[in-house]
Amino acid sequence: MSPPHFLVIPYPILGHMNPLLQFSQVLAKHGCKITFLITEFNQNRMKNAIENLGTQINFVALPDGLDPEDDRSDQPKVILSLRNTLPSKLHNLIQNINASDGDDSKITCLVISKNMGWALEFGHNLGIKGALMWPASATSLASFESIPTLIHDRIIDPETGLPTRKQEIQLLPNSPMMDTANLPWCSLGKNFFLHMVEDTQSLKFGEWWLCNTTCELEPGALNRWPRFLPIGPLIQSDTTKSSFWREDTTCVDWLDQHPPQSVVYVSFGSLAIVEPNQFKELALGLELLNKPFLWVVRPSTDSNNENNAYPDGFVGSKGKIVEWAPQKKILNHPAIACFVTHCGWNSIIEGLCGGIPFLCWPFFSDQFINRSYICDVWRVGVGLDKDENGVISKGEIRKKVEQVVGNEDMKARSLKLKELTLDNSAEGGQSSKNLQKFINWAKD
Template sequence: MSHPHFLVIPYPILGHINPLLQFSQVLTKHGCKITFLITEFNQKRMKNAIDHLRTQINFVELSDGLDPEDDRSDQPKVILSLRNTMPSKLHNLIQNINVLDGDDSKITCLVVSKNMGWALEVGHKLGIKGALLWPASATSLASFDSIPTLIHERIIDSETGLPTRKQEIQLLPNSPMMDTANLPWCSLGKNFFLHMVEDTQSLKLGEWWLCNTTSELEPGAFAKWARFLPIGPLMQSDRSKSSFWREDTSCLDWLDQHPPQSVVYVSFGSLATVEANQFKELALGLDLLNKPFLWVVRPSNDNDRHNHAYPDGFIGSKGKVIGWAPQKKILNHPAIACFITHCGWNSIIEGVCGGIPFLCWPFFSDQFINKSYICDVWKVGVGLEKDENGVISKGEIRKKVEQILGNEDIKARSLKLKELTLNNSAEAGQSSKNLQKFINWANN
């Protein structure tokens, strides 16, 4: 029996690269062949991780169309450059791969992430099947797919995507009520909204919209859309976790020296930035806890310097501050008591699979609705609230940490949710069955 050959194309940020790499590794275990497209710029930054995976996955590189000195944290600029420069290069790359590999091993299916809908158009013209792997929650995908309806019902403006008035809506049955000001595109500007309208249309060329989630976590999405397919949690391999920064594994030895459920873990992912005043308040809040803490202070995107100075009065003697973390291992370490998080979906899935209670600190995009799931639907965490100056105060941090560490109901629900979620990846689990269904489809 022949096996499908997937060309996997992530949008070039860590929050997309990692789930698509994890998915690729799962596919290789099923005998599938994987070619993974990475930008030349990221290939240099991730060389060690890529070299580690070359035995399983074939990596190919293309230019993102930007100059080396361009700011790649400017998402609209990256999106535009990819869309303007990559389609013709991708077309040629696919043809070259297919000539080299011969009839037996031609590319069978493209798997792309958000912002890369144009790649499905390229594949479609070449007669190649396509699928989307959405790196965020299924509910956020549902929100983008609902844009025409939201415009038709005059809930949002057709030009800007901004709400026409203050109100709460429920996107899906069994999903939390959502303030329309927190729709995922509202904080990202008009151009991003118009891009997502266009991208979502292109993504419809993907017959399946795969989601790193489970039907228990977000039941409403899968009841409503036939093309949505939950295949999560994508947690199969530590080796698939790649980074632009070197992971500091010394924190694992440090955690070994602490008793169970005693350490507060703080990380805001690979994109969110804490402004200077808030950074100082967070530092002082962690000092106030009188508990050990492990705090990830990411280097700035363009070099290895950290973004902010620590405030006068910050002692940090009970804590450990690191530049980048082996997060999955940390969240599965018995010493971790709770997770202060930006509510990015990858972090949430890792926290749920670790059975860890959450303290929610969303910054932008889908993170607000993710917080609603944690606090209002699954009830495995609490939110950190801003004061009248828009700052989460050191007192609020201390109060909420004490509240969550003293809540046995939240701890019990976290462990129950862990069990339910991980069961999906077992051989007879729903996600495993869905994955087999997808592979069979790609092979026909």
């Protein structure tokens, strides 16, 4: 029997592309054939990175339907354009692939990420199997799946998704209590909520909803629906490049010069924007620490991200600042003491696999739920609290770093959770078995 041929279709932002790339690398190691779809805009922007990813995966590019000068941080605009532009071009792409080398080359399964649910319905109509690879927590996926119930129980407004009143709810058994104002769609606007209602309906055409998680991390969500399939952690070896952005590897050499558990690592992922006042306060907070720090500061690429003005009094002599970092290597480096994070799911999984305690600084979407898991359920981190002006002060940063660094009980829990998490991907582990189950399903 021929190995399955997966056409992987991520939503074209880094937080979706990287986990689907990591999953593709895992499938390729199991002998599967992979065609990975990116937009022409990202192909031009990431040309060198794609060339350095090796030959195991075949990358193909299609237009996203936007003009070069359009703002691709406008997510509703991107989502609508992709839905209008891609189906006809995707149909031609699949026809061309299927005609190229006979039966052995035919696409047997589509794997898509959030915001691309229409592609599962599209594939279903062509008789092609489909699966969702969810790039966030299983609990956040369960929250979207629970929208009809939340509307029925009058917890949220059916038109906007906003809570009808201030309250805390437990979305699932064995999950933390949640302020309804922190439901994943509340900070993203009415249009995003209505899109996700529609997108979640399309996800029903995927037989499996794959999640980069484990049964120990999110039992409540994973036990709720039989199509949830945990396959995490998707952590490749250090030799495998699994990011589309150019990484500054000099920071690893810099870490080598520091003693164990001495460096504070700060990174807020690929999308979160730190406002100018908050950026300056963070810089002053790191200066106050009297500890070395490694800080990822993305370059300003548009008018919304002019946040890189360092304050007077910031020297930064104890730290190293880079534009992008090889995060998995960093979080597995013995010099790292704690991780100041936006609580994006990819970062959390990488931190858990490094056994690193967290300082939680969520910005939007599922990041608030993830903070609750870190602080209240797993107890491997603490939250950073805003003052009356809505700013996380330099004093708060110093206080919470000191609270985490050197906390032996928290470090012990972090190392125990690391062991439990990684065991799932080892041979005979539950995630490893689930992955083989998925590949066997795709072959049939």
